[in-house]
Amino acid sequence: MKQPSGKICTVISLMFIFILVYVAQNKLDAYLIRILNLGAMYVTLGVSLNLIYGFTGQFSLGHAGFMAIGAYVTALLVLPPYYKEVIFMLEPLAWPLNVIHTPFVVALIAGGVLSALAAFIIGVPVLRLKGDYLGIATLGFAEIIRIVLNNIPHITNGALGIKGIPEYTNLWWTMGIAIFTIYIVKGLISSSYGRALMAIRENEIAAEVMGVNLTYHKVMSFTISAFFAGVGGGLFACLLTTIDPKAFRFVMTYNILIVVVLGGLGSITGTVIAAFLYNFLLESLRPIEAGFNLGPMHFPPIPGLRMVTFSVLLLILILYKQKGLLGGFEFSWKWFFQSIKKVFKPKKTTEGSTL
Amino acid sequence: MSLTMLLQNIVNGFSLGSLYALIAIGYTMVYGILRLINFAHGEVFMLAPYFLFYSSMIFVLPWWLSAIIAIVLTALTGMLSERIAYKPLRDAPRISALISAIGVSFFLQNLAIVLFSGIPKSVHRPAFFSKLFQFGEIRIQSTLFASIGISIIVLSLLIYIVYKTKTGLAMRAISKDIETSRLMGVDVNKAISITFVIGSALAAVGGILWSLRFPQIFPTMGTIPGLKAFIAAVVGGIGSIPGAMLGGMLLGMSEILFVTFFPAISGYRDSFVFIILILILFLKPDGILGTKTQEKV
Incomplete structure (x- = not known):
């Protein structure tokens, strides 16, 4: 059998996903939909972190900050003006923001663009740093963003957050x-830009010697990554319906980092799997800390036990799968058909021999 | 601003700085040897006051004995975390060890919530630490002096261990080149364990002094001091012990003085630390006392 072209397969599988989403959105209960939503949101966030860290090799711990920008911009743009007057109790909302009301798409894009802009401004100086220093500096910027959000109540409602x-x-x-993010990032890394980014990851000096413009490529990768982090933040805001600066502590970045590393650094497939696995795992562990009755005995709820279990599982996973679940493996249609052939081939030969 | 208030704040800054320095040592020593940002260090710091609280409250031991027990238990926790979570990953990609450290941090923090509950507990302060000294118009709590004094003693002891003993020599050798040290007959695992014991014990001393200064303990109390101490280590030049001390002092002092001079924007107090960090990284990317590393292809 001739192998069908990748594009057709992609279109077919997209249609399949389309049907699945349609069914899920209409048939599943709200709780499951929420977990799926979180999973897909983590795909967007994880793939964007993978672009800057997994593919470009720049250790960025600033994702929570970019998410925060996206979340706040989106929230402020989609809230109806009369409602803004109600919730901004500390100080009224500053002028242009208190009357603007845009559709969700516009708000998401605005959130993404603004956080990309922030990334650009931060990135030009900060991306000269290397390795852990870069990680610490970006973490610092993310925390600064969060603290600023906490301290400008006329725009963000301060510590009260937006409800x-x-x-x-x-x-x-x-x-x-999530699919759009994968499409863009995949397209980017398969282009000549992507090869430049991976050259930077493998060896910066060698890449520079080969004529790769380091600053340009790093900043581009960082900015695109922040754009999707901002969009992810917007999704986050409109999924949880309430945000405050505390939600964007560096623990948020840790979560995304865990997804990326567990999936396997530099593997989009891995990130997708890990994103859903991570959220399902977190939710399925919830009963552990809820109290329960066993016959006449009553076991009170134990707060914290879920995360204890989760962290033990995380440790076991990382200790036994040191390069993440998939390592650097990437899904491709070629691999898909070859492995199908491998499964079916032995059968054919045995049939042939009996005849 | 009167001179007395300024003096009072300088003492305050010194005492906060010495606490940061104590915690920063653990980060810098571990990073120096394993090139690992030990994100769980802040949680190790948090455990010490809890151990102290329980041994003095439940087992009604005298305070000094409880403090020693707390330090020993915390040091053990630090060592165990290395044995279980970091040692198997020594040859793995560095990011895996980092994720492991985050896992340990989650684990310790939530274990504390399970064991000690998330409700903040008030720490009993022994009479010795709540005395108030009066110098003219300046009033200074004995805790401040105690934290400065104890830090100086502990840090001198550390310098002695690292620069004058054979164990210290082994540690310094490993931080230069782990493979060569192994070939030279250095017991690498033992030296790394000792590093974790020392780092965690110092964090425990810092944690206990911290709980005397801010007498409320809760499972997430280690996050922010931990992060700031880590930044102190980076500012001073990560991997360098005198650098961590200097960085801690610098950060504690500037944090207090920032609030003193600009009370109107004290909400930005925590971000000031990061601004210092970023400035230092731009001006001197290896930190104040860090050694410059030459990059080779």
């Missing part, structure tokens, strides 16, 4: 944006 954001996020949005 009652319309719940626009559904599976169409999260899955659609």
Whole structure:
């Protein structure tokens, strides 16, 4: 059998996903939909972190900050003006923001663009740093963003946060944006840009000697990564319907980093699998800390036990799968058909021999 | 601003700085040897006051004995975390060890929530630490002096161990080149364990002094001091012990003085630390006392 072309397979599988999302959105219960939403959101966030860290090799711990920018911009743009007057109790919202009201798409893009802009401004000086120093500096910037958000109540409502954001996020949005992110990042890394980025990852000096413009490529990768982090933040805001600066502590970055590393650094497939696995795992462990009755005995809930279990599982996973679940493996249609052939070939030969 | 207040704040800054320095040592020593950012160090720091609290409250031991027990238990926790979570990953990609450190951090923090509950606990301060000294118009709590004094003693002891003993020599050798040290007959595993014991014990001393200064303990109390101490280590030049001390002092002092001079924007207090960090990284990427590393192809 001739191998069908990759494009056709992609289109067919996209249609299949389309049907799945349609069914899921209409048939599944709200709780499962929420977990799927979170999973897809983590795909967007994880793939974007993978672009800067996994493919470009620049250790960035600033994702929570970029998410925060995207989340706040989106929230402020989609909230109806009359409602903004109600929730901004400390100080009224500053002028242009208190009257603007845009559709969700515009708000998401605005969030992404603004956080990309922030990344560009930060990135030009900061990307000269290398390795762990870069990670620490980006972490520092993310924390500064969070502290600033905490201290400008006329724009962000300060520590009170923004509540009652319309719940626009559904599976169409999260899955659609996740697929779009994968499409863009995949396209980028298979282009000549991508080869330049990977050259930088492998050896910066060698890449520079080969004529790769380091600053340009690093900043580009960082900015695109932050754009999707911002969009992911917007999805986050409209999924949880309430945000405050505390939500964007560096633990948020840790979560995304865990997804990326568990999936396997530099593997989009790995990130996708790890993103869903991570959220399902976290949710399925919830019963552990809930109290329960065993006959006449009553076991009270134990807060914290879920995360203890989770961290033990995380440790076991990373100790036994040191390069992540998939290592650097990437899904491709070629691999898919070859492995199908491998499964079916032995059968054919045995049939042939009996005849 | 009166001179007395300024003096009072300088003492305050010194005492906060000495606490940061104590915690920063653990980060810098571990990084120097394993090139690992030990994100769990802040949680190790948090455990010490809890151990102290329980041994003095439940087992009604005298304070000094409880403090020693707390330091020993914390040091053991630090050593065990290395044995279980970092040692198997020594040859793995560095990011895996980092994820492992995050895992240990999650584990210790949530274990503390399970064991000690998330509700903050008030720490009993022995009478010795709540005395108030009066110099003219300046009033200074004995905790401040105690934290400065104890830090100086402990840090001198550390310098002695690292620069004058054979174990210290082994540590310094490993931080230069782990493979060569092994070939030269240095017991690498033992030296790394000792590093973790020393780092965690210093964090424990810092944690206990911290809980005397801010007498409320809760499972997430280690996160922010841990992060700041880590930044102190980077500012001073990560891998360098005098650098960590200097960085800690610098950060503690500038944090207090920032709030003193600009009370109107004290909400930005925590971000000031990061601004210092970023400035230092731009001006001197290896930190104040760090050694410059030459990059080769």
